[in-house]
Amino acid sequence: MQPTCIVIVGPTAVGKTALAIRVAEQFQTSVISADSRQCFREMSIGVAKPSTEELARVHHYFINSHSIQQEVNAAVFEQYALQSVNQIFAHRPVAVMTGGTGLYVKAFCEGLDDIPPVSLEVREQISRQYEQQGLSWLQQQVAQLDPVYYSTGEIHNPQRLIRALEVKMATGQSIRTYQQGNKATRPFKIVKIGLDLPRPLLYENINRRVEIMMAQGLQEEVRSLLPWKHLNALQTVGYNELFDYFGGQKSLPEAVEAIKTNTRHYAKRQLTWFKKDVETQWFSPNNEQDVQEFCAAATR
DSSP states (O other), X not given: OOOEEEEEEOOTTSSHHHHHHHHHHHHTOOEEEOOTTTTBTTOXXXXXXXXXXXXXXXXXXXXXXXXXXXXXXXXXXXXXXXXXXXXXXXXXXXXXXXXXXXXXXXXXXXXXXXXXXXXXXXXXXXXXXXXXXXXXXXXXXXXXXOHHHHHHSOTTOHHHHXXXXXXXXXXXXXXXXXXXXXXXXXXXXXXXXEEOOOHHHHHHHHHHHHXXXXXXXXXXXXXXXXXXXXXXXXXXXXXXXXXXXXXXXXXXXXXXXXXXXXXXXXHHHHHHHHHTOTTOEEEOTTOHHHHHHHHHHHTO
């Protein structure tokens, strides 16, 4: 059997973790998380990390593997994931990856564009100004300095905008100059599965998950991270809104409602990203048997 990685993607709260664990059990293998926040030890409730019971059922890579003090990006993930999948293939012919961070999945499957390094000084300068002046300032700067990216990129995603701006400031070139789409060749087979639900059901899942997170102690988790709220790892839905509550900009009900709204917007962006990939086969998370039969056939 050719070594195969089954990659399960989809929007937040669609049921990726539960299904990935069952697929991993089907092949008696491990799961690599492709989530840009679940890797951080200090963040648990707000990033919907797999439960202790789920982690005990199947070994997971890239869960609790880093600290929020460390810089973790798509390039770091690519190297980590390639090392992890090789470890799995040393013992099992099939590996499972799941997560909703599209750029991390792309980095693993296709490699990354060769973008010149950006100095820490430039990065910190942009981050400081963004903290002081907000998203509208960031959008205005990118529109002015990199109109090519602004007309085609994710202009409501601050991390993507910061990246575009720092590349422009550091190199004088649009980030699109370096994004040529040259795919790396991997020495194993990749099978992509997408999970989706009708919007009303997905949004109901999202709203319910936020309520459960609050009941589990999300407010206390975010309070404990206040001294580090400036770190990139914490520029995250579920944390930003409660930081605003602690800072007096929002009431608690307003913060909770903002988490639900922003999570729904994030899910929509995730679907837009993943639906562009014609290699992905789409299923309802409720059709577990169909997914398992597809995986069995795809790995023969």
